[in-house]
Amino acid sequence: MESFDIRWINTQMMLRERFGKLPDLESILFLIGLNVLNAPLETKFSKEQKQDLMHIAVCTLLAQIGYYEDAGRDEEGWPHFHEIKRPDDMGGLPEQEIVLKECIMMYFDKVEK
DSSP, X not given: OOOHHHHHHHHHHHHHHHXXXXXXXXXXXXXXXXXXXXXXXXXXXXXXXXXXXXXXXXXXXXXXTTSEEEEEEOTTSOEEEEESSOGGGGOSHHHHHHHHHHHHXXXXXXXXX
């Protein structure tokens, strides 16, 4: 089985090939949020909506490991989630970032299949 670091680099390279540059973690979350919302990449969003997209991504990613569950979509099509476990229970920021990256890799493994 590949190590975490190798799998993360492979995920980054896949995204680099697809988008022409290496996205940072915030950009990856934004892209996942766009995908979950099913919005075109060219769509213009306010700063608050961009933050909402990243929140959607985090909830979607952490739902894969039981921290959130899908609560449906509102009248505008934006997804909502119920918290099952507090993400703060994952530890400090370094641990949370590792968990997020692991969930990102899981997400793209599913999307790519």
